[in-house]
Amino acid sequence: MTFVLGVDIGGTKIAVGLVEFTGAAGADSAGADLAGIDLAGGARVVALASSPTPAALGSAAIVAEVVRVASGLLAEARRAGHPVAGCGVGSAGVIDRATGTVVSATSSLTGWAGTPLAAVLEDRLELPVTVLNDVHAHALGEALAGAGRGCPSMMMIAAGTGIGGAFVTDGLVWAGATGLSGHFGHLPAAEAAGLPCTCGREGHLEVIASGPAIAERYRAAGGDPVVTDARGVFARASGAADPIAERTIETAGYALGRAIGGLVNSLDPHAVVVGGGLSDAGEFWWSAVRRGAAAELMPSVAGCPLVPAQLGADAALIGAAAAFVRRARSPAGDHPAAALGHRVVTSS
Amino acid sequence: MTFVLGVDIGGTKIAVGLVEFTGAAGADSAGADLAGIDLAGGARVVALASSPTPAALGSAAIVAEVVRVASGLLAEARRAGHPVAGCGVGSAGVIDRATGTVVSATSSLTGWAGTPLAAVLEDRLELPVTVLNDVHAHALGEALAGAGRGCPSMMMIAAGTGIGGAFVTDGLVWAGATGLSGHFGHLPAAEAAGLPCTCGREGHLEVIASGPAIAERYRAAGGDPVVTDARGVFARASGAADPIAERTIETAGYALGRAIGGLVNSLDPHAVVVGGGLSDAGEFWWSAVRRGAAAELMPSVAGCPLVPAQLGADAALIGAAAAFVRRARSPAGDHPAAALGHRVVTSS
Known part of the structure; x- marks a missing residue:
């Protein structure tokens, strides 16, 4: 069974979960991979860890805490023989999904704007990483596996x-x-x-x-x-x-x-x-x-x-993990239009 | 060059246009087909015909008038040696895009609700036909070839x-x-x-x-x-x-x-x-x-x-034709979610 790490970075709490897509086509075979996952088939968080966000300490401290919490869960998954395919992050702030960078953020997360979050986490976790906004992740989780499932x-x-x-x-x-x-x-x-x-x-x-x-x-x-x-x-x-x-x-x-x-x-x-x-x-x-x-x-x-809503805090973890699966299958991006920096209007 | 017929059925006027997608990959070769069309590459109406909508006379009369006006343009295109790949319709009323049927309409279009528009036009025009709402067609035309082009x-x-x-x-x-x-x-x-x-x-x-x-x-x-x-x-x-x-x-x-x-x-x-x-x-x-x-x-x-907006009344013709091209390439539908009748919410 293949798991995906879901991460939720908020102003007060960092949560990390091991997300299992229960609708995986080959869910009970060890060889199941991302391509076999049916995102609409449901998902659940099978292991969870969290820690307060060191919000005042700056970007490097926040990233370090994410890495510490995530590494613990990753080690646990590996001990149990479960491959982890990658990591989807939902983060507070405005996110450029194409690059996984924090474009802007509230001042309560000191220095968060500008953090190349996907790049630094890929380096530290040695996994492919995608990032989207935390509220967007929450919505995606509810849509796929919560109150919006089937819609x-x-x-x-x-x-x-x-x-x-x-x-x-x-x-x-x-x-x-x-x-x-x-x-x-x-x-x-x-x-x-x-x-x-x-x-x-x-x-x-x-x-x-x-x-x-x-x-x-x-x-x-x-x-x-x-x-x-x-x-x-x-x-x-x-x-x-x-x-x-x-x-x-x-x-x-x-x-x-x-x-x-x-x-x-x-x-x-x-x-x-x-x-x-x-x-x-x-x-x-x-x-x-x-x-x-x-x-x-x-x-x-x-x-x-x-x-x-049905999933509470799990929604953002599931949504972030689902966004990772989508992006891993289609590197050009979900919604090509969601790439930033495309305000172009033809003059009349 | 392959053309698509665009039809706009409103409460007062029926308009039919021969739409050319100017961004077609093989635009100057006679063999260019739907697959070669670049929808984002621009479009224009190269021939136009219109007629008042016989709104009070009922569904059959409205359809007959659409067929009459469209047949004239089709004959003209064929005389000029231009193949017409199909027909996209933008119609007043709520449209079930999956079947091309009018679900409901204002009372000013007598008997329009329930008209299986795609089916009857396919039969009469001997062309594949898709239907969407006229305002939606208008928006799509402006998005692809008008003021929204490039966005x-x-x-x-x-x-x-x-x-x-x-x-x-x-x-x-x-x-x-x-x-x-x-x-x-x-x-x-x-x-x-x-x-x-x-x-x-x-x-x-x-x-x-x-x-x-x-x-x-x-x-x-x-x-x-x-x-x-x-x-x-x-x-x-x-x-x-x-x-x-x-x-x-x-x-x-x-x-x-x-x-x-x-x-x-x-x-x-x-x-x-x-x-x-x-x-x-x-x-x-x-x-x-x-x-x-x-x-x-x-x-x-x-x-x-x-x-x-830039295209005026041409927008709906271009948008309807573009929706036809999309649907012809991907019969499952643009937005799978746009299929009607899917209000399903998982109970908690």
Whole structure:
């Protein structure tokens, strides 16, 4: 059986998993290789290791920690006689998938921008390595082996610290012209009118619907100043029956639902999968999301399923490993269009 | 040289063109066939015929008129010694691309829903035929041979009687799970809050930004009752310096621009191409569209070009012909995911 190493590099945690594609054509023969893997046939993480991200220590320290954690799992796999075909990485930041380089990243990952991640990991792990954005990896994992399994296309919404996601068709993530596709939190939202957004504009969904936004809007509406995060707002909405908390969550969920409805009208996906921290926040939030979507969906696409993600943190590991398998089979790239630096418009 | 027949069936006009792919590898040899065509190499309509759509007379009459107009062009091509490899149709309505059947259509095309268009045209024209939605065909034409030429991905916005469009990647139109992708006019728009939409919901972009909406909003705002269509509102804005006309157009363009900005943030296309009747309405409208987009675009994607369509009505003919070439080469379909009837979600 052939395994692929999946790596998820986030702002707080590095996770590494040994991913088995259970739909492999020759799954029970030792000789099965990448060509025999059926990506749509399911996948699971059979061994897992993780470590805090040394985010403040710079690129070299982060890479060293990834190598340390990955090497442990690789040694374990080899002891068990399992060949590991390569390594797929999902990393925070904007990724140039053609080269596996980090184009840009938030300042919380010190020095991460510019890291030639695929090249340095290939050198250190002595395995072929591909890299994609972590949210894109997460979406691909859910599409292939999670809540979107069996759907020819799927829109993933990751609602947590930010509102992001990805659009997946035919098992391919659309990365975008500049690697930024999936910034659904930067759709205009009437509920956020006038509020400044993290991106520099204003009135975007993210400033009303993300976790930090829920805490912020709760405080701004005169909520209990003891509450400092979204978790606290959710606790007060259910436990203390705090009407300000309820209204804040209702508005956040409804606004997200409206945006989802507009996206479904625009792109007609086979399903919408909602993950991220907020998707675990319970029925009160989900009900607002569903009502918001229902208010916008054209009757002809109203049957589009809106379902919770299933794989949790495993999704990014599976998606990153799947992206590696794809790329190894087709070195020109999944979506040729996803190669960066192609803004060309013919003049009229 | 091998030609492909392109057909555009709209509510008011049937157009048929003989499409030449100028990027054909063997363009000047008589033996060039479909396999030799470079779809990204450009295309043009070398002969054109059209006729009013007998929309009220039912499906058989519409098909008969298409056959009559197409047969004339086919005879002309054959007289000139040009082989015609097949026929690509762009038709109003929701199309099942796998079978070339009209799934549903507006009531203005009497009896059009249910027409097995590919099958009946194949029989009557004695050519292989493929069908896609007319707006999707239009977008594909602009992507391959018009304003989007050279862009690995492109979002087309068609702003006219409605607000529609398509998302094109790698020369493929994303048709959607139910064939409805590209209904960008059904994104929520703050400027349309409370106004009923044609789709049955309310507050959608289309009721503030489409041509009929511009006329309707102008009248509702107390504009000159003599004005009955968008053309009249535009004339008053430029000629009569009517402040209500100016404000109505400003709001319509700005709302469309904001929606475009949100879509670019969400999908990061290589370019946005704006066509349809309103795109010919001049700089006053365009300037509002650009300002609306600029207000929403994240700085990192603000460089995405926003350009007018170039091909006019030829776009749908070229796009339909290109979709035929694609399908003829790959009978399983462009986007396997675009086959309809695949709403499957694994239960958790």
